[in-house]
Amino acid sequence: MAYKDLREFIDILEGKGLLTRVGAEVDPEWEINGVTCVATSNNGPAVLFEKVKGTTTTVLSELFGRSWRRVALAMNMDTEDPVTIRNEWMKRLEGPIAPKVVKTGPCKEHLLMGDKANLDGLFPKVRWHEQDGNYYFGTLGMQVTADSETGEQNVGCYRMMYQDGVTAKLMMQPFQGGAQHLRQWGRRYPGKPMPMAVVFGADPCYVLAGGSKFVQPPSEEAYAGALRQEALELVKCELSDLLVPASAEIVVEGEVMPDEWDHDGPFGEFTGFLSQEKSTCNVFRVTAITHRSNPIFHGEREGYPSEGGLIYVLGMEPIVYKKLQALEGVLDVHIPLSGVGFELIVSMRVSRKGQVRQLIQTVFGDQEVGGYIKHVVVVDEGIDIRDRDDVAWAIATHVQADRDLLIIPRCPQTSLDVSQTNLHWGTKLGIDATMPRFVYEAEGKTAPVRCNDPEIQKRVKAQWHKYGITLPG
Numbered sequence: 018m019a020y021k022d023l024r025e026f027i028d029i030l031e032g033k034g035l036l037t038r039v040g041a042e043v044d045p046e047w048e049i050n051g052v053t054c055v056a057t058s059n060n061g062p063a064v065l066f067e068k069v070k071g072t073t074t075t076v077l078s079e080l081f082g083r084s085w086r087r088v089a090l091a092m093n094m095d096t097e098d099p100v101t102i103r104n105e106w107m108k109r110l111e112g113p114i115a116p117k118v119v120k121t122g123p124c125k126e127h128l129l130m131g132d133k134a135n136l137d138g139l140f141p142k143v144r145w146h147e148q149d150g151n152y153y154f155g156t157l158g159m160q161v162t163a164d165s166e167t168g169e170q171n172v173g174c175y176r177m178m179y180q181d182g183v184t185a186k187l188m189m190q191p192f193q194g195g196a197q198h199l200r201q202w203g204r205r206y207p208g209k210p211m212p213m214a215v216v217f218g219a220d221p222c223y224v225l226a227g228g229s230k231f232v233q234p235p236s237e238e239a240y241a242g243a244l245r246q247e248a249l250e251l252v253k254c255e256l257s258d259l260l261v262p263a264s265a266e267i268v269v270e271g272e273v274m275p276d277e278w279d280h281d282g283p284f285g286e287f288t289g290f291l292s293q294e295k296s297t298c299n300v301f302r303v304t305a306i307t308h309r310s311n312p313i314f315h316g317e318r319e320g321y322p323s324e325g326g327l328i329y330v331l332g333m334e335p336i337v338y339k340k341l342q343a344l345e346g347v348l349d350v351h352i353p354l355s356g357v358g359f360e361l362i363v364s365m366r367v368s369r370k371g372q373v374r375q376l377i378q379t380v381f382g383d384q385e386v387g388g389y390i391k392h393v394v395v396v397d398e399g400i401d402i403r404d405r406d407d408v409a410w411a412i413a414t415h416v417q418a419d420r421d422l423l424i425i426p427r428c429p430q431t432s433l434d435v436s437q438t439n440l441h442w443g444t445k446l447g448i449d450a451t452m453p454r455f456v457y458e459a460e461g462k463t464a465p466v467r468c469n470d471p472e473i474q475k476r477v478k479a480q481w482h483k484y485g486i487t488l489p490g
């Protein structure tokens with residue numbers, strides 16, 4: 018059974034000791050930032066701040082944090098294993114479940130229209146990083162827009178910076194669904210504002226779907242339905258035909274002009290750095306706000322480590338896995354959280370010369386993921402790609418730098434990569450850390466074999482009780 022709403026999920030997490038309520042008053046200028054940062058860095062719980070200076074709204078931070086178990090629970094599974102979660106994620110997404118439109122819902126308990134539609138007071142003024150340009154109230158707000166021809170909706174997660182009670186800066190990268198809708202709207206209705214709704218505190222699977230990329234249509238709502246295995250209930254907005262989750266905590270309705278540009282930032286990014294320069298962004302104007310009684314504001318402290326990074330990997334690894342599975346010899350892929358989406362590790366059964374290089378070039382040449390992934394490490398079957406030590410061992414013992422590195426300069430790379438001084442252009446690195454057996458063969462030699470005796474290990478493990486040895490972990 019899917020959760021009725023975010024509140025039910027919060028109760029589940031609390032019951033399992035995975036969420037802590039903070040009753041003491043906190044200053045959103047610095048304490049929510051600090052507590053969240055320390056909690057997430059130490060694999061701590063989700064935090065519900067019940068008394069926040071300047072607002073009566075409760076603040077939920079790091080719902081998922083870096084916890085695969087909390088992601089699994091959102092999908093009504095109970096595991097900590099990211100591979101089990103990934104495989105189930107992929108399976109469920111094969112069967113999108115269309116949302117159900119209902120007449121009304123808890124998100125309509127309070128309607129703030131006209132002059133009352135103001136962010137001040139209702140929204141906490143959280144400074145997520147000390148040097149942010151202003152209060153980012155939208156770090157996990159989900160933006161809903163519609164295709165102006167087909168009406169098909171898009172849900173994305175784009176940051177929003179507070180400007181005043183009725184205006185915010187909205188940073189959508191040009192390739193995102195919301196930005197595409199805005200360009201399309203501008204061509205169709207030049208000079209007219211496009212409706213947009215921003216959803217805070219929805220079903221956890223709606224949040225996971227909104228922050229992930231999918232083949233569309235159908236919309237993210239149908240994928241969220243697949244992830245929670247039950248249709249989402251949506252209600253119509255007050256001032257537009259956009260549909261939003263009926264159980265959402267807060268819905269901010271507004272408008273965005275297609276031809277109005279501004280700048281936002283600085284902002285602490287998921288790479289762990291403050292954005293170096295101000296980003297071009299759109300301007301969002303509030304027209305109405307609807308919310309539940311005693312609403313919960315849902316936000317997150319972007320940065321490294323952060324739950325934004327976890328949601329990114331959750332959505333991205335299945336995409337890469339699906340693409341690479343089609344290539345000969347690929348057994349598994351892993352995008353480590355600490356690689357912030359820039360690093361990919363591939364397990365491969367190599368059967369011919371050139372196979373590894375072709376795989377690496379395929380990744381870097383891919384339109385969807387090639388602009389993010391900049392380091393690809395390929396290892397042989399038997400190396401645990403989720404164990405950093407195992408991968409480091411493979412690199413240390415298999416790689417000759419003049420033979421096994423593939424370096425491709427000046428490739429498209431996200432500007433979020435601060436290691437590049439020339440924005441948008443980066444150098445790609447492929448590391449072939451598989452055994453160079455074809456080189457050995459060409460020299461008339463046989464490649465070395467490992468001496469870890471897997472068959473003998475299997476035999477002793479089968480009768481481990483006999484030895485009375487307790488192993489850690």
Ligand SMILES: Cc1cc2nc3c(=O)[nH]c(=O)nc-3n(C[C@H](O)[C@H](O)[C@H](O)COP(=O)(O)O)c2cc1C
Pocket residue numbers: 156157171172173174175176177188189190192193194195227228229230231317324325326328329
């Ligand atoms: C926590 C979080 C914050 C994000 N912030 C932004 C952002 O500020 N701007 C942006 O363009 N994408 C941002 N993204 C990425 C998009 O939300 C993501 O690519 C999503 O798939 C876009 O959906 P769309 O393809 O439907 O537009 C963020 C993702 C997450 C999980």
